[in-house]
Amino acid sequence: MKSIERSTNGSAANSGVLPSHLRLATCGFALLIVLTQTARAETPAATRARAIAQWPAARPIDRAKLVRLGLRVLKGRHITLVTDLPSTPEVDELPNLVDAAVPLLAQRFGIDEEDLRDWHLLGSVIVDRETFAAADLLPTRGEEFPDGLSIGYELWVAEQPSDYYRRHLLLHEMTHSFMATQLGGCGPGWYMEGMAELLGTHHWDPKTKKLRLAVMPASRKVVPMWGRPKLLQQAVADQRLLPIVSVMQIDNRRALDVEAYAWVWALAKFLDTHPRYRDRFRSLRSQTLEPDFNAKFRKRFAHDWSDLETEWRLFVSSMVYGHDIEREAIDFARPAPRRARTPHRLPIIATRGWQSTGLRLEAGERYEIKASGRFVIGQEPDGTPWPCEPGGITLDYHAGHPLGQLLAVIDPRPESRPDQAASAGPRPGTSAFLHPQPIGLRTTLAPKRSGLLFLRLNDSPDRLRDNRGSATVSIRRLP
Ligand SMILES: [Zn+2]
Known part of the structure; x- marks a missing residue:
């Protein structure tokens, strides 16, 4: 060798x-x-x-x-x-x-x-x-x-x-x-x-x-x-x-x-x-x-250099044969920031990498995240699917977490403004996506830094193709 x-x-x-x-x-x-x-x-x-x-x-x-x-x-x-x-x-x-x-x-x-x-x-x-x-x-x-x-x-x-x-x-x-x-x-x-x-x-x-x-x-x-x-x-x-x-x-x-x-x-x-x-x-x-x-x-690439650099770090950090770059692509499009005062429900799709919730979480607040639903996170060589819930299956692990477990990342980068992009040069990317936090079926999140919440169901970037379905996630700020 x-x-x-x-x-x-x-x-x-x-x-x-x-x-x-x-x-x-x-x-x-x-x-x-x-x-x-x-x-x-x-x-x-x-x-x-x-x-x-x-x-x-x-x-x-x-x-x-x-x-x-x-x-x-x-x-x-x-x-x-x-x-x-x-x-x-x-x-x-x-x-x-x-x-x-x-x-x-x-x-x-x-x-x-x-x-x-x-x-x-x-x-x-x-x-x-x-x-x-x-x-x-x-x-x-x-x-x-x-x-x-x-x-x-x-x-x-x-x-x-x-x-x-x-x-x-x-x-x-x-x-x-x-x-x-x-x-x-x-x-x-x-x-x-x-x-x-x-x-x-x-x-x-x-x-x-x-x-x-x-x-x-x-x-x-x-x-x-x-x-x-x-x-x-x-x-x-x-x-x-x-x-x-x-x-x-x-x-x-x-x-x-x-x-x-x-x-x-x-x-x-x-x-x-x-x-x-x-x-x-x-x-x-x-x-x-x-x-x-x-x-x-x-x-x-000047206007989205920060996103590009962020995804680049994630790509090389999760490098595997068969890496599915298209399914791992992150849509950073920032919807009008929502503050999660009322419960917010959304699907997290099993065949994709990190997905934006569109929710901005504030440092110092506490948030409850609950997840439910059944999806497929892989299959046997004969095609028999592996059913899974957002708690994950301990049959197999990826990057230290059970396969299929709901994971969270808070992207701490400030909202980009078009007028800043031109004057301040490229904003740096973030390595936050390299350190996800396990959520599972239910957890309380107390962010140390404010930022946009991203979620995914844990899987290797070369194994998204054979997944199916989604989990339903509900997020609310605790009083
Ligand atoms: Zn050459």
């Missing part, structure tokens, strides 16, 4: 080294473009076209020479893959994987598939570098790549210890190549590597040639050697939870360790999936040549 960790570490760390060269070239070029753009008032489309034209086509190959050296050439529509790996179904299908990925990347980045008819990469999947050196297939400027590298239309992948991770790295480098040659640039380091990790995380069915990108892997078993959730769990346990601004500082011009890849993946995956943030995140694809990309990113 240790050696697996280390080798995963090495893979990701090293795949960061080389794209950094590409990124330096891209950044330098972007700056040049900005200057000319001002002088000539060039349109963004023209700027992009010139950035794209910078990349030379892949070098021609001498097939007979490669065969003499013992290399195999695998031809796909969008890639010519050279490898010294022996023929296996998992290796020989790699061009199919690339061809299946092209329309998905086109859709993702808003590129017309017609424009990609002649888009063609030269890729090397390498065991013995000396053979590739003899074949004149290594990077022309001697760039080092312990694991992976993309330079325009050419990419290199060092052989990996699992079929999944070999495909992952190929899709990762291919994403760099696609963004460089189709968007003209990949954006700042966190976005560049975040997108490559997001789109490298995949599900591939070789029988149907069906490929899905940007998946949330359901379990460790389906992504051998990937390991990102475990690294994040460890970082959180060590009290090293990175706020979003720190993730944005991850700079791939330096060698990155694999944990950095885990952070940029998590941020890209979270923003790409969350229903309130995904459109804004996806629209950044048109900004990769902008020198103030990060400022544009911050501006898009």
Whole structure:
């Protein structure tokens, strides 16, 4: 297990080294473009076209020479893959994987598939570098790549210890190549590597040639050697939870360790999936040549940065395979604050994460919370449901509380006012959701801090889908 960790570490760390060269070239070029753009008032489309034209086509190959050296050439529509790996179904299908990925990347980045008819990469999947050196297939400027590298239309992948991770790295480098040659640039380091990790995380069915990108892997078993959730769990346990601004500082011009890849993946995956943030995140694809990309990113999220940061902390703190980001999304919409003078009844739904009660509780007051009703909090492998009441079932626990138990959080952040958001900069998020309070069937709550009351039925973020029904909760202030 240790050696697996280390080798995963090495893979990701090293795949960061080389794209950094590409990124330096891209950044330098972007700056040049900005200057000319001002002088000539060039349109963004023209700027992009010139950035794209910078990349030379892949070098021609001498097939007979490669065969003499013992290399195999695998031809796909969008890639010519050279490898010294022996023929296996998992290796020989790699061009199919690339061809299946092209329309998905086109859709993702808003590129017309017609424009990609002649888009063609030269890729090397390498065991013995000396053979590739003899074949004149290594990077022309001697760039080092312990694991992976993309330079325009050419990419290199060092052989990996699992079929999944070999495909992952190929899709990762291919994403760099696609963004460089189709968007003209990949954006700042966190976005560049975040997108490559997001789109490298995949599900591939070789029988149907069906490929899905940007998946949330359901379990460790389906992504051998990937390991990102475990690294994040460890970082959180060590009290090293990175706020979003720190993730944005991850700079791939330096060698990155694999944990950095885990952070940029998590941020890209979270923003790409969350229903309130995904459109804004996806629209950044048109900004990769902008020198103030990060400022544009911050501006898009300025008005709800505090909510975003709050949910981000919760997401990484509850990181599991199969994390259901959509069901865990919190609706912070603050209804006109109610003071809970009269009993307030509402349903708390079993298939969702934290739900706002719309009630503001005051420090120093006492509140009675009662809950009733029957819902389903899980099921046996054969589909037999686990019925549950808001006291929870001790059959199973999640995060130290019985499954299905009613939990409460008081969000202590002050009401946000639109005029404050612009002047005071982003409000910080809250970590209150990381420390819920058990409620069960009935309890009296005496808040130490005032704030909006949120409730949920306790369950793991990967197991909300198989729940059903809701509990009924009644809240009143005690005299
Ligand atoms: Zn990369």
